[in-house]
Amino acid sequence: MHAFDVLGDPVRRRILELLADSEMTSGAVCEVIQREFEISQPAVSQHLKVLRDNGFATVRPEGTRRFYAVRHEPLRDLDAWLGRFRSFWTPHLDALATELARGRRERRLRGPGEEHPDPRSSS
Known part of the structure; x- marks a missing residue:
């Protein structure tokens, strides 16, 4: 499966977002995904399997729990x-960042309570 096919699914993208912050148990992932997407636990497990099989996630067993984490290498390849x-x-x-900075600077220089001059008016 191509990386964009894997990441084209909103459920799998959301799972990766969750795992980007920290390793999570499959149960914790399922809880969030089931609540947000209203899908079954087996469906969430299938998405985790797709991510794992395609190298985007790893699983680490610890007793009866399974901890999932993001594998960064495929994301670096996409980047x-x-x-x-x-x-x-x-x-x-x-250019947008420049315009936003210019607007903030102009507001700072105007001070509180001063109106923004209307560029359409000719004085």
Whole structure:
């Protein structure tokens, strides 16, 4: 299965988001996913299996519990592939950051209570 096929599913993306913060038991993952997506425990287990079989997650048995964690390597590979396309959006995001900073600076310089000048009015 291709990485984008694996990550194209919102349930699997959410599982990875949960695991990105810390290792979790399969039961804890199931509890969150069942509540958020209203799917059965066997369905959640199948999503965990897809993530594990495709290298996005690891499982560590400890007694009767199974602890899942993210494997970062496949995500790094995706990031490297996406890097070829960052030039399409990075300049736009940089320009947005500049405009946001300019707006914050103007508000700071105006001070509290001063109105924002209307660029459409000609004085």
